[in-house]
Amino acid sequence: xxxxxxxxxxxxxxxxxxxxxxxxxxxxxFEVGAGRMVGLVGESGSGKTATGLALLGLHDxxxxxxxxxxxxxxxxxxxxxxxxxxxxxxxxxxxxxxxxMTALNPLLTIGTQVSETIRAHEGLDRRAARDKAxxxxxxxxxxxxxxxxxxxxxxxxxxxxxxxxxxxxxxxRPRLLVADEPTTALDLTIQAQILRLLRTLCDEEGMSVLLIxxxxxxxxxxxxxxxxxxxxEVVEIGPTTRVLDQPRHPYTARLMAARPRVDGWGEHLxxxxxxxxxxxxxxxxCLFRPRCREARDECVEPQKLVALGTSRSVRCxxxxxxxxxxxxxxxxxx
Amino acid sequence: MTxxxxxxxxxxxxxxxxxxxxxxxxxxxxxxxxGETLAVIGESGSGKSTIASAxxxxxxVAGGSVEFDGLDWASLRGAALRRERHRMQFxxxxxxxxxxxxxxxxxxxxxxxVVAGKPLRQAREQAGTMLDRVGLEGPLQxxxxxxxxxxxxxxxxIARALVSRPRLVICDEAVSALDxxxxxxxxxxxxxxxxxxxxxYVFITHDIALLPYVADRVGVLYLGQVVESGPAxxxxxxxxxxxxxxxxxxxxxxxxxGGADRPVRGEIPDPANPPTGCRFHPRCPVAVDGxxxxxxxxxxxxxxxxxxxxxxxxQSETPGRTAxxxxxxxxxxxxxxxx
Ligand SMILES: Nc1ncnc2c1ncn2[C@@H]1O[C@H](COP(=O)(O)OP(=O)(O)OP(=O)(O)O)[C@@H](O)[C@H]1O
Ligand SMILES: Nc1ncnc2c1ncn2[C@@H]1O[C@H](COP(=O)(O)OP(=O)(O)OP(=O)(O)O)[C@@H](O)[C@H]1O
Ligand code: SF4
Ligand SMILES: [Mg+2]
Ligand SMILES: [Mg+2]
Numbered sequence: 001x002x003x004x005x006x007x008x009x010x011x012x013x014x015x016x017x018x019x020x021x022x023x024x025x026x027x028x029x030f031e032v033g034a035g036r037m038v039g040l041v042g043e044s045g046s047g048k049t050a051t052g053l054a055l056l057g058l059h060d061x062x063x064x065x066x067x068x069x070x071x072x073x074x075x076x077x078x079x080x081x082x083x084x085x086x087x088x089x090x091x092x093x094x095x096x097x098x099x100x101m102t103a104l105n106p107l108l109t110i111g112t113q114v115s116e117t118i119r120a121h122e123g124l125d126r127r128a129a130r131d132k133a134x135x136x137x138x139x140x141x142x143x144x145x146x147x148x149x150x151x152x153x154x155x156x157x158x159x160x161x162x163x164x165x166x167x168x169x170x171x172x173r174p175r176l177l178v179a180d181e182p183t184t185a186l187d188l189t190i191q192a193q194i195l196r197l198l199r200t201l202c203d204e205e206g207m208s209v210l211l212i213x214x215x216x217x218x219x220x221x222x223x224x225x226x227x228x229x230x231x232x233e234v235v236e237i238g239p240t241t242r243v244l245d246q247p248r249h250p251y252t253a254r255l256m257a258a259r260p261r262v263d264g265w266g267e268h269l270x271x272x273x274x275x276x277x278x279x280x281x282x283x284x285x286c287l288f289r290p291r292c293r294e295a296r297d298e299c300v301e302p303q304k305l306v307a308l309g310t311s312r313s314v315r316c317x318x319x320x321x322x323x324x325x326x327x328x329x330x331x332x333x334x
Numbered sequence: 335m336t337x338x339x340x341x342x343x344x345x346x347x348x349x350x351x352x353x354x355x356x357x358x359x360x361x362x363x364x365x366x367x368x369g370e371t372l373a374v375i376g377e378s379g380s381g382k383s384t385i386a387s388a389x390x391x392x393x394x395v396a397g398g399s400v401e402f403d404g405l406d407w408a409s410l411r412g413a414a415l416r417r418e419r420h421r422m423q424f425x426x427x428x429x430x431x432x433x434x435x436x437x438x439x440x441x442x443x444x445x446x447x448v449v450a451g452k453p454l455r456q457a458r459e460q461a462g463t464m465l466d467r468v469g470l471e472g473p474l475q476x477x478x479x480x481x482x483x484x485x486x487x488x489x490x491x492i493a494r495a496l497v498s499r500p501r502l503v504i505c506d507e508a509v510s511a512l513d514x515x516x517x518x519x520x521x522x523x524x525x526x527x528x529x530x531x532x533x534x535y536v537f538i539t540h541d542i543a544l545l546p547y548v549a550d551r552v553g554v555l556y557l558g559q560v561v562e563s564g565p566a567x568x569x570x571x572x573x574x575x576x577x578x579x580x581x582x583x584x585x586x587x588x589x590x591x592g593g594a595d596r597p598v599r600g601e602i603p604d605p606a607n608p609p610t611g612c613r614f615h616p617r618c619p620v621a622v623d624g625x626x627x628x629x630x631x632x633x634x635x636x637x638x639x640x641x642x643x644x645x646x647x648x649q650s651e652t653p654g655r656t657a658x659x660x661x662x663x664x665x666x667x668x669x670x671x672x673x
Contacts, residue, residue: 015481017481019473019476042513043485043515044483044484044486044513044515044516045483045485045486049483049484098430098511099428099430099431100428101428101431102430102431141601143379143601143602143603143604144603144604147604148604150352151351155349157378157382157383158378158383158427158507159377159379159540160378160379181484181511184507184510184511185378185507185510185540186378186540187377187378187540187584188540188542188584189377189584189597189598214512214513214516214517215514216514254515255513255514255515258514258515258517258518259514270518271515271518271519271522272515275469275471278472278474280473
């Protein structure tokens with residue numbers, strides 16, 4: 001079963017407000033091939049959600065300027081009229097939102113929300129749509145799906161709500177799914193089940209997934225490729241195994257090192273000191289420089305995303321020597 | 335000996351669903367000393383958030399008593415409850431929906447102070463300092479919630495909870511939505527603030543990997559009941575209840591680190607229809623004949639560590655489960671534990 005490629009080309013997202021403008025995403029380019037899963041990682045505020053919302057045409061044009069190009073198959077995602085974008089969202093393109101409560105309608109039972117999507121999309125009658133909806137709820141690990149079908153969102157625990165939202169998003173069988181932190185409220189076993197389900201939908205139906213997450217473990221488990229963002233810029237792209245085993249950008253390496261370990265008794269977690277710079281106070285040269293342990297004189301020059309071999313790109317002047325000395329790999333990071 | 339800051343006995347909470355009733359929390363006992371952090375863990379739907387809501391007096395309690403900070407907390411009403419509420423604060427699971435969308439976030443953080451009678455200017459100033467402390471600086475404080483990223487909103491919620499200097503803070507999945515670096519930063523911050531402000535935490539999470547960094551004690555919840563509780567280290571290094579053992583073995587790296595590879599099978603049943611006897615029996619890999627019939631009582635395996643499982647009862651020959659061929663030896667999951 002064929003699918004389409006998502007090609008994002010020089011995407012930018014700029015928020016405007018009374019106090020000024022804020023470039024949340026700058027010049028981001030990456031691809032999600034048909035049937036592939038790509039993890040988009042980076043610290044809070046790095047522009048991940050802003051990227052996802054831009055692809056779905058969900059930014060408010062009154063306050064937000066989206067630039068660059070994004071193409072899914074032969075659809076120009078950024079050039080759609082609001083009505084066309086709306087139609088696309090209910091069918092070919094889906095999104096799982098970071099905040100389940102804002103994505104579910106509090107006045108409708110979760111069963112109704114999932115089955116209405118199915119009815120709209122597949123033209124089934126009410127009964128058939130109901131059966132189908134229960135099936136989808138079961139697939140996302142909703143215990144007792146027939147019983148939970150009649151519950152309202154506020155009657156569910158946080159984790160059950162998140163599963164209901166995932167069910168609503170995949171019910172219309174999107175060919176492109178933007179999943180924004182889809183499993184944060186879920187237990188490990190259910191997380192694994194959901195990630196496997198998404199992977200299966202990619203493998204069997206050619207769905208393409210952009211998985212926005214802070215969970216590098218999840219990325220490692222299911223994603224083909226990783227895109228690391230920092231302060232609105234893409235700083236590293238490459239195949240998952242290579243990027244996570246041997247990060248070439250010091251930022252990716254530090255993200256790996258900050259993960260909690262099961263043997264961390266009484267320790268402090270390894271924080272990346274400092275903070276993502278605000279666009280109004282961007283440092284000169286590499287944006288990560290003030291927080292980077294590997295910084296050298298040459299880092300005060302602006303950094304370009306440079307190809308490293310055939311499938312990797314890194315925005316760091318030291319990428320090549322970091323690899324040779326092994327500093328960027330897990331070993332040198334404590 | 336001082337009395338514990340929080341002492342919960344027999345806490346029970348029911349929800350009405352349709353024509354029936356669902357017991358989300360069933361006779362829960364908890365004790366928490368001043369300055370400690372109690373982690374409450376358990377699968378989705380086990381009743382963690384309901385315990386939080388009950389302690390915060392946001393849902394009616396069907397039974398039990400709560401003593402908190404020297405007060406008969408569960409029976410406070412009306413004006414008395416409003417006056418004392420500031421003593422217990424909350425950091426919710428989805429901060430996005432808990433902040434007023436029409437207010438700039440600094441105002442949201444200042445609000446509890448204003449309500450408590452602080453002059454507006456002073457309240458704003460203090461709110462600003464608190465927001466700086468949790469890492470939300472400068473112009474970001476003047477934004478509306480929808481103009482912030484998910485992690486930034488979560489920091490606002492933490493600032494709002496801490497600004498009125500509560501005695502107890504209940505964090506419900508307060509860091510699960512954050513990226514690893516910020517998660518680390520916020521966890522470290524919570525730990526620092528605990529010492530700095532003499533705080534006590536109830537830390538609700540499904541992320542067991544965080545426990546070594548925050549928890550002094552752990553309560554493991556299954557279908558509304560505490561099945562195991564004790565010092566965090568003891569519970570995680572030497573879990574006694576088959577459910578706790580299963581939960582821990584689902585941790586990535588647990589197997590490699592020597593943990594028993596026996597994840598919990600199946601799904602948590604609907605609390606509207608709980609199993610008979612030991613509620614865990616349909617999923618328990620080591621259940622014996624009596625389990626579907628009799629409810630197990632909590633058995634102390636050490637003075638502070640207890641679990642409710644028939645295999646730990648007096649009728650089984652060994653006090654621990656180590657000699658039982660059905661049960662693997664205690665997991666040395668947390669190998670490099672600090673001595
Ligand atoms: N509507 C908006 N108006 C102004 N600024 C915004 C708006 N939405 C987001 N921002 C800002 O843009 C930046 C990127 O936000 P975004 O939500 O994309 O971050 P994120 O990477 O998804 O972070 P998180 O992991 O915390 O969800 C942040 O600094 C945020 O404050
Ligand atoms: N307002 C309500 N009405 C009816 N049932 C409810 C209500 N709130 C929660 N429940 C049910 O009570 C049980 C316990 O829910 P609770 O939210 O306490 O779980 P939790 O342990 O916090 O789970 P999670 O990890 O998913 O947040 C669940 O079965 C849930 O569906
Ligand atoms: S360019 Fe320099 S400062 Fe930036 S990440 Fe690389 S080494 Fe660090
Ligand atoms: Mg986000
Ligand atoms: Mg909850």
